[in-house]
Every structure is written in C-alpha cells, then in structure tokens.
Amino acid sequence: MSEMNEQEAQLVEWLADMREEEAHELANRMLLEEGADPLRVLELCRAAMDIVGKRFEEGEYFLPELVLAGEMLETIGAVAKPLIKEGEGGAAAKLGRVLIGTVHGDLHDIGKNIVSFMLDINGFDVKDIGIDVPVNKFIEEINAFQPDVVGLSGFLTLAFDSMKETIAALEQEGLRSKFKIMIGGGQIDETVRAYTGADAFGVNAVEAVNLCRGWTGAAA
C-alpha cells in the first residue's frame, strides 16, 4: 500500500494494539466527518491485521486478539462499506478460493470461524458452508465454487472418520486432484492427516493462511 500519513499510521497502530475505542473513534471521524476514502480505510484495516497476524505468529498475540481484531474490522467495515461509491474500487483481486466447513457429525465452529476470518482478511475468497456438513453437500458446493483449497474442520474424535469419508468421496467423484485439502481442529495431528488422506493439517488460523498462501503461490 502507498505511504501512510500520520493519522493513517495512528489508526493502524491503535487497531494493531487492540485499542478498540480509540481506533473506532478515529475511523468514524475519518469516514464520517473528514470524508476519507472508505477503500483506503479498509486498506489500513488490512495493514493492521497483517501486524496482528505477525504478532500471533511470534507468540505475542493469541486467540483473544484475533477475535477482538475481527470484531473491530467488522465494525469499521460496517461504517465504511456503505460509503463506497458504485463502481468504485470493485472487488479486489483475490489470492485464491477456499471452501471450508465442519465435517458431518460435528457441530463445532469457533475454530473454523476464526480460520475463515483470517483467510478472508488475508485476501482469499472464502466460502464457509457451515457445520455438520454431509459429504454430498461438500461435493455440490465444491462443484459450484471450484475452490483451490478445501478446509475440513472438526473438534471431536468422530471427525477423523468423517474427514476420511469426505476425502474418499471427493476422490471417488474425481475431484480430489483439483484442489488441496487441509484439516484442522482440537485433536488433529500428523497421524490423523495420514489417516484421512488430507494434504496438510494446521494447528491454528495463521498456519491455515500460510498453507493456502503456499498452495496458491501467493507471497506472504
């Protein structure tokens, strides 16, 4: 992104430092009183999230910061997006398409939602198809969305078999070679990856982003 002025740098700093109230006040002032370009403000939000992601990787930030950052971005986005004039900016080019869902039998979604959010703000076109997703629904959604990466999420041990079945069905449908498959969730490890036939597993949202970047050739 182009160089930031002092005010813009301040917004990025406050967002990255979890200073929610100050960041919201400043973003609102910029957008609603000073007529700042909403696309520019969203760009600043993404810059702040890059810092949050780095601090997470470096062990300075943890899940609470990812969750709070997500909410700050949503709040600012809700103010900024209606101000974008028609035809302006348009959709930014996406790094790749990721389809994600919790496998059948499992109703957990906290981890999946954080992964979806992190992929989204890192520039991926994410389609989250929810929880307890039957194998057939994965096949239908994959055919419609044509993803580069499929993410299977699951917290319970029953998810090991659900993931294995889902991947086997994708193989049977002749779809398996068209995308990479990553898995994640509380009990997932290399043993489960090998058991299910997934390409990789991740233990947190940043690992998921890095896997997708690696597979789609996007620079970090």
Place this chain on the structure above:
Amino acid sequence: MSGFVGPYEQTAEAKAAYDARMERILACARLERPDRMPVGLHSFFWPANYGGITYKELMYDYDKAKKVTLDAAMELEPDGVYPLILGSTIGRMLEKFEFKQLQWPGHGVGDMQPFQYLDREYMKAEEYDDFLFDPTGFYLQKYLPRVLGVFEGFDKLPRFAGMHYLRTMYGMRPFALPEVRASFEKIVAAAEETNTLFAHHIDWVQRLKAAGFPLANGSVSTSPYDIIADYFRGATGMMKDLYRHKDKLKQVLDKMSTIVTRMTIENARLAGHPIVFIPIHWAPDAFMSPKQFEEFWWPPFRKMLMGMIEADLIPMPMWESDCTKRLEVIKDIPAGKCIYWFERTDLVKAYEVLGDRVALRGNLSPSLLTTGKPEEVDAAVKHLVDNIWNKGGCMMLDGAFGIPDETPVDNVRAMFNAARKYAG
C-alpha cells in the same frame, strides 16, 4: 470374611483388591510410589461401542448403560473408574429439565453421535453487575430460565432481597401466576428424574465396589474462568471481555471462585470421595497470553485449589490441549496434594517440571488410540513407563482425555495389558 456394599456381597478378596486399587491412586497423589502403576478407565460413549448398544441407549437406558460399563470395568480391571453413569446416562434428565446447552441423540444429533455443547452467550457483558450484586437472584430470574426450559416461569419471580415484614407476603403474588406454577410442577418432575439417575449411579457404584473397583473421582467441578467462559459468556464473548471488561471480569472470577469452591467441597463430601475431577478448557497455551493467564485464569483457580486442599480434597484438573507454557505457573501449589492430568502436553516434559510437585495422569493420544494398532499403543505406554514411571514418577495411565468414543476394543486392551507388562 465377606461383607456387603449396599445389597451386594463383597468378598474378602474383592475388598482387598478395592483397597489396594484405591491406595495406588492415593499413594500417587501423595507422591509415594505404589506397588504398580495405576490405570484409569474414563470415557463417555466408548462403553456403548464396547457393549454393542447405541449412544442414545447409553444416554437413556439405565440398565443397559450399567451393564456395558460394568462389563468393561470387569474385563479391563482398572484401578479407578470415572462415574460413567452420571457422565453419560443423562438423556432423561436433560429432557425433563429441557436443557438448552447441549444437543444430544434425539435432540439435534443422531443416535450414534455424542452430545455436543452449544457455545452461546448465556449472560451478556452488561449483566456482570447484576451477577455481582446478587448471584442467586441472577440465577433464579435470568440464568436458570435461559439454560433450563422448566425454569422459564421464574423470570416472573419477585426480587427477594429487601423484603421485610408484610412485604414478605405481599411480594409473593407472582407465585400464583400460571407460568410460575407450571414451572414448579415441571421442576419437581425433573428433580425426580435426577433422583432416579442418582439411584442408578449409587447402585452402579455399589456393584463396582463389591467387585473390587473404586471410582477414580467421586465428583466433578470446573474452574472459575471456565464456568464464566463456557457456561455464561461464551467463547468469543469471554475473549473480548479480557479487553473490554477486564476489571469487572476479575471481580466476577473472584466471586465465582469462592462460590464454586464451597460447592465443590460440599459435593465431594456428599460423594464420599476425596478426588475431584476438573476438566480445564481455557488454560491452553494458544488460548491466551502468559500474562493474561497469570492475570485472569490462574489466580481464581489457585484459590479454588488451595480451598479444596485445605478441605482434604485431592483436585484432579485435566489440562486440555497443550499447556506446556503454563507448567511453571501451575506448579505453584503444595507438593503431594494434586493429580494433574494432561491432554496434549508432553507428559515426560510435564514430569520434568512437575514431578516433585504433583502426580500425573495421561496421556495416550486420541489419534493413536482411535486409528493406531495395538502394538503402537503398547509402544506408547512403554515410552511413558520408561520415561516417567521407571524414573521414579508417580503417574496414572490413561488416554489423553480417557478412551475416545471410537477406540477399537483391542487398542484399549493393549493399553491395559501394556501397563501390567511394563509397570507391575
């Protein structure tokens, strides 16, 4: 000479076996080496698979549930057994109370799926003050109606605090409301189901004891932070509160620590068993920073641990996920008073840090138990024995969180056999 446990005869042999098994666990907790490494039997739905019944039957059919769990215990001969009936055969009770925090077979999930918790915001951040001012009032009028359908009429109850003289009668008019009466009728019926559940639990414990097998823990509790995070604020609400409502949150945690410590001591005394199982959900390394852990999570829990220890109880927290970075902090308790059960934390590493402070329990990985071969399970047990037990460690063998539901029976047998083969 034989005796009786309730209506069940206990042979002298069974009594000796019971005493020896219980002593193995208690000796470990005191950091004294028992004659052999104790092994626990802890699970939720695995006994259904073992005995060939559905998960729904395990949750609803008291007799079938007692049979499959007792069969499993008799075959495996564990040193301590989780109160499996209280843990799993809860379908009728959940139904009668119209419990809203779980989905279970017939109520949102299929007959062969485990119950699953619904992470929601059951208390708003703005309600911290209400809770702090009058926890019991908050429970009666707000919390219980939100989590138990049978309490829905209670939102109409009067506020009791402040009532005096004739006001103690004038103020009672809401009790005559149809919705409040209906609530009371449903609560009585639901409480009767809880009584039935406990009668089956006590019968099951007596049969287990008569056969020579003690419970590994008599009761269960939860850490103050986890109660608020899981059962009140919900996961994302709580994470945001660490920034948005930090002072209020600390006050609530401190208050909850006192409340839950008293309740835990009372429950353990009723159960007549010193060991209290405490599954820990929010301590993992990834869930908050070391600073947040030491500021929010640990102080109210340490206070609870100390209260329990003073009451001669043996806390047995099960530290879920990976808590490697917490080891030095959670070491700050008196030696020989607790059993720390670790899920994904390397147990050998935990032994290096905590071996002179607490007994350990765990921790064969769920992926190994469910997808591995018996010989791999055997090797994993040998690894723990070589690196902990044979080095003088006091540990109780178990799965990372007991036996996962889908574990092949041969892998469970391999776990128990390997314990006997390598550690007495």
